[in-house]
Amino acid sequence: MTPLERVESAAAALKVFPLPSIVLFPGMMLPLHIFEQRYRELLKDCLQSDKVMVLAQLEPGWEGHYADRPRLRPIACAGIVVWQQAFPDGRYNIIVHGAVRVRILEELAPRNLYREVQARVIPDPVQVAPEEEQLRQAVLELSGRLPQPFGDSLLQSAARTRGGSLADAVAAIVVSDVERRQQLLGELDVPQRLRGVLNDVGELIGRLGLAKHAGPAN
Numbered sequence: 001m002t003p004l005e006r007v008e009s010a011a012a013a014l015k016v017f018p019l020p021s022i023v024l025f026p027g028m029m030l031p032l033h034i035f036e037q038r039y040r041e042l043l044k045d046c047l048q049s050d051k052v053m054v055l056a057q058l059e060p061g062w063e064g065h066y067a068d069r070p071r072l073r074p075i076a077c078a079g080i081v082v083w084q085q086a087f088p089d090g091r092y093n094i095i096v097h098g099a100v101r102v103r104i105l106e107e108l109a110p111r112n113l114y115r116e117v118q119a120r121v122i123p124d125p126v127q128v129a130p131e132e133e134q135l136r137q138a139v140l141e142l143s144g145r146l147p148q149p150f151g152d153s154l155l156q157s158a159a160r161t162r163g164g165s166l167a168d169a170v171a172a173i174v175v176s177d178v179e180r181r182q183q184l185l186g187e188l189d190v191p192q193r194l195r196g197v198l199n200d201v202g203e204l205i206g207r208l209g210l211a212k213h214a215g216p217a218n
Helices: 003-010 037-048 130-143 148-159 164-174 178-185 190-214
Strands: 014-018 029-034 052-056 075-086 092-107 115-122
Touching: 003 052, 003 075, 003 092, 003 115, 014 037, 029 037, 037 052, 037 075, 037 092, 052 092, 075 115, 075 178, 130 148, 130 164, 130 190, 148 164, 164 178, 164 190, 178 190
Parallel strands: 014 052
Antiparallel strands: 014 115, 029 092, 052 075, 075 092, 092 115
């Protein structure tokens, strides 16, 4: 069963891990340390079933209600737990591989410490867009302005992907602002997402150019 099929099979009751500081993109590998009791329970159930979980952002204003059930943003990323390390006290280290975007349709009635939702899988359409080549050229220019290991990693990620996955791979590396990452995750129009990431890369190239021309401070 492919990761997409596994998520589709679990979509009627997806386990949710809200992470306000992190946005997972499809194709991205994310290491996590699990220590809260409700997420220990989530992971235990996850590992004993389909190994699928959803990493979701919370709607603005959640800060005073994190321990409750603040509203989830409608577009999230479902992932597969591909590696786990259990500790004697119940904590875990895990790696989650982002599989596909999902649209959260409704939250299910509580039956565990953690939250569950019904969702619909949103695979990217296969399409050719001129923005793809423009983004590749921008990534090539950006990689030449970065320290070699970082630039090489960016080039390799871009070389392995195309279409919407290219936008996701580049955004996962170069976009650090959580709100901006969520905006790109929520952009379901592939050409528009490519253009958005292209703008982000262009802005980063511009900032690096200004820093280079400014030189060291006297």
